[in-house]
Amino acid sequence: MHRWNALVAIGDSFTEGLDDPALDGDGFRGWADRLAERLAVGRPEFRYANLAVRGKLLQQIVDEQVPEAIALRPDLVTFCAGGNDILRPGSDPDALAALFDDAVARMRAAGSDVVICTGFDTKQIPVMKHLRGKVATYNTHLWATADRHGCRVVDLWSMTVLHDPRAWGDDRLHLSPEGHERVALRACDALGVEVESRWDDPWPPAPPVDWVSLRREDLRWAKEHFVPWIGRRLRGESSGDGVRAKRPKLTPVA
Template sequence: MTWQRFVAVGDSFTEGVGDPGPGDALVGWADRLAALLSAAQSGVEYANLAVRGRLLGQVVDEQVPVALALRPDLVSIVAGGNDLLRPGADPDALAAVMEEAVVALRATGADVLLATGVDPRATPLIGRTRGRSATYNAHLWSIAARHGAHVLDQWGAAWVQDARMWDVDRLHLAPEGHRRTALAAAAALGLDVDPSWAVPLDPAPQLPRRERVAGELAWVRSFVVPWVGRRLRGRSSGDGRTAKRPVPTPV
């Protein structure tokens, strides 16, 4: 497959949070994937419309129409994770919204890249969402099969369970995690890439129990409590933010 215009839509995962670049810029797996596409063929243009904190409905209502207007031949749409963190989230309803977006994108002839969520089994608190996350992921595979979309499988990736792949907030990938995700996405699209991205790191030394407990408490104070506070105030980490790369430009 060859693509000339790649547009990425979604939330903080696609915006690139956790993968800082020069100055205040963010890189992220989508930027890295665009570079891989450009290396495989010349003339690729790329836009990234993702904004952190966005729910699936917001991505579909605010970003997908803009993406369609840009006339891409490849679109990545990864969203729903923020919804699934909220109590009472309905993965079946989310899947229906996602399918409508995929249908609209595929109707233009564009290829679509979806991504399953990461299995949260090893993360305290977030692990409580595992059941509805698994249900949503199953829907994504079915949507892809019905409409001919590609799927980046994060749920089944062993390497992504390594804490060293994650930023200190445990919600966003660190630079190495973004790098490997870009390579995994390229492989899902059929590009010929070095398969070493799928090899897990050697096991890390086990921390003493006291350090593990202290780390958990620090994580709750630094990230969980502020997140709950924003929810109670009806605020989002993406309030006032706009897309970092709204216009397709050469990579």
């Protein structure tokens, strides 16, 4: 049995849970919800809040969500952020890491255990392969932060199981339900929580590739997801504009 009584998750769309539909059909579930569900097994008093909002940059998360998380006084926080910044041209992974480290220090000083996530290895992700060096630099800093402040680490970079296309949603930028499940299991592993299956279990055999259909799917993806994403960046808009945290208060896990 683990020792934590309350979990607060902060971050962006990854922690909000995009593309993992909620069980009731309203909003998203995601790896953090799945982690909380497991931490609550046999612990009816366990409470959970999720402050993450899609599209948020690291500075916004530090300014808005970190103080809220500290005010809730949880004994466990998951803090995964910086991916949206890395996607922006000219972003500096060294400066981002310094901002991240300072936020971790504040939450640790407030008495919370902190779980952080490294960035994904983008080698297999379309249009993001060229960011691999920036992600690797940022990850090196995150490991140093974990060592400095005694954080648990969910190492997404080493999760080669996520290189399978079935781990990703329709937009190819967010995890599928099964992808979120794998990350939740990896988080349990990092926390020493026993689970019913392993995060690195092999995928079932994939069906043969239909290259004509794949090409057609690539064109559809570009039209429906990539071009609108570029448009939002050019207009200075965010997918999180007007979106509020889905679970702003610590409440029991249903």
